[in-house]
Amino acid sequence: MRIAVIGASGRVGREVVEVLREQGHEVVAITRSAGVDVYSGAGLGQALNGVEVVIDAANAATTETDAVRDYFRTIARNVQQEALDAGVRRIVVVSIIGIDAFTAGHYAGKLAQEQAYLEGPVPVRILRAAQFHEFTEMMLDWTTQGDTAHVPATRTQLIAARTVAEQLAALAVAESAPDRLEIAGPDELNLAAATAKLAARRGTPLQVEEVLDTSDPNHRAQADGALLPGPGTLIAGPSFEEWLDRHYPA
Numbered sequence: 398m399r400i401a402v403i404g405a406s407g408r409v410g411r412e413v414v415e416v417l418r419e420q421g422h423e424v425v426a427i428t429r430s431a432g433v434d435v436y437s438g439a440g441l442g443q444a445l446n447g448v449e450v451v452i453d454a455a456n457a458a459t460t461e462t463d464a465v466r467d468y469f470r471t472i473a474r475n476v477q478q479e480a481l482d483a484g485v486r487r488i489v490v491v492s493i494i495g496i497d498a499f500t501a502g503h504y505a506g507k508l509a510q511e512q513a514y515l516e517g518p519v520p521v522r523i524l525r526a527a528q529f530h531e532f533t534e535m536m537l538d539w540t541t542q543g544d545t546a547h548v549p550a551t552r553t554q555l556i557a558a559r560t561v562a563e564q565l566a567a568l569a570v571a572e573s574a575p576d577r578l579e580i581a582g583p584d585e586l587n588l589a590a591a592t593a594k595l596a597a598r599r600g601t602p603l604q605v606e607e608v609l610d611t612s613d614p615n616h617r618a619q620a621d622g623a624l625l626p627g628p629g630t631l632i633a634g635p636s637f638e639e640w641l642d643r644h645y646p647a
């Protein structure tokens with residue numbers, strides 16, 4: 398099957414590409430670096446030529462609420478339009494568990510993206526995932542100042558990006574599959590505690606502190622568990638400890 402992967406060089410996108418190629422599918426890798434911009438639409442129509450299924454694993458560069466809503470909504474509309482013109486059979490989108498509870502930032506943008514995709518003519522399958530194990534790496538990159546990382550208080554059920562990628566690939570190729578699915582890792586975790594374990598393996602930063610940033614409109618929902626999976630969620634390993642041992646051996 399000829400499958401386009403938007404965000405093909407990203408954390409989850411590159412895993413999707415690998416999984417699909419291992420299964421013998423032909424992958425059209427879509428990124429700005431490869432000359433296709435799904436926000437402006439430049440090169441998108443040509444890239445979707447002969448494509449049967451699109452997987453959208455793109456990310457936004459901004460977290461400012463209006464900008465991120467505009468970004469995700471626009472790419473959804475562009476992809477829907479070009480997919481229709483190209484005769485694409487379905488679109489698979491990676492989204493995030495619990496985003497209905499959020500009115501700001503990235504999560505609000507993802508909700509706008511889901512809605513825009515669902516308004517379009519091409520059938521859409523949405524996989525809502527928990528935060529990735531790799532999210533702890535992002536936390537250290539984003540929040541470390543000096544020798545301390547400051548991680549927002551968050552209850553989550555981290556999952557490996559590879560596991561999410563395998564499910565995205567399965568949803569892409571299956572003739573029959575649910576239109577909405579949620580997937581999370583095996584254990585509820587405290588994000589700061591998990592990030593501290595990663596920092597300990599890396600040897601840096603020396604400290605990880607949990608913070609409650611009251612200037613962030615999302616702080617209460619994420620601290621109270623709005624990002625946790627509900628009943629019916631697909632639960633899949635590896636656990637965070639197994640992932641850590643594999644990628645950062647002690």
Ligand SMILES: NC(=O)c1ccc[n+]([C@@H]2O[C@H](COP(=O)([O-])OP(=O)(O)OC[C@H]3O[C@@H](n4cnc5c(N)ncnc54)[C@H](OP(=O)(O)O)[C@@H]3O)[C@@H](O)[C@H]2O)c1
Nearest residue numbers: 404405406407408409428429430434435455456528529532
């Ligand atoms: N990280 C998590 O914990 C998590 C959990 C659940 C769901 N998700 C969702 O998964 C998606 C992917 O996240 P990620 O962390 O894997 O992303 P990422 O590592 O930041 O990668 C983003 C990808 O999108 C491409 N891209 C960005 N803007 C583009 C544009 N205008 N046109 C074409 N390609 C573009 C990038 O390549 P270029 O820069 O070359 O364009 C890159 O390949 C996001 O929508 C996110 O909400 C993430």
